[in-house]
Amino acid sequence: MLNGSKDQSTTPKDELTQYLDSGPLSFWKENQHRFPALAAMARDTLLVLATRAGVERLFNTARDICYYRRGRLNATTIQELIMFRCTSKFDAEEDEAIYLKEFLSENEIEARMEVKEDPD
Structure with missing residues (x-):
């Protein structure tokens, strides 16, 4: 589902597990060309400085x-x-x-x- 085509060997639960295990930064780095608009939004959201x-x-x-x-x-x-x-x-x-x-x-x-x- 996340890769744009339905692979019969991978269930949605497996895809979610792979996404969660990879971490959001690495996921969007690897998939920024496949989902450019979503990757831009993720960049804006994920690059907020973690400071108090x-x-x-x-x-x-x-x-x-x-x-x-x-x-x-x-x-x-x-x-x-x-x-x-x-x-x-x-x-x-x-x-x-x-x-x-x-x-x-x-x-x-x-x-x-x-x-x-x-x-x-």
């Missing part, structure tokens, strides 16, 4: 929004405020990148990024 930093940042944002004086905020309002803050930050970073590319040379951009990465 993003989650911790999200909880910090939620903490800033939901401090004790705002105890009556509706759950939908909280969600919308968190999404607004996250997208606003992304938009600001995107605007900065456009500015950098438009007005600064490659060396100036690299120097600015090094300063931004090194807080000391």
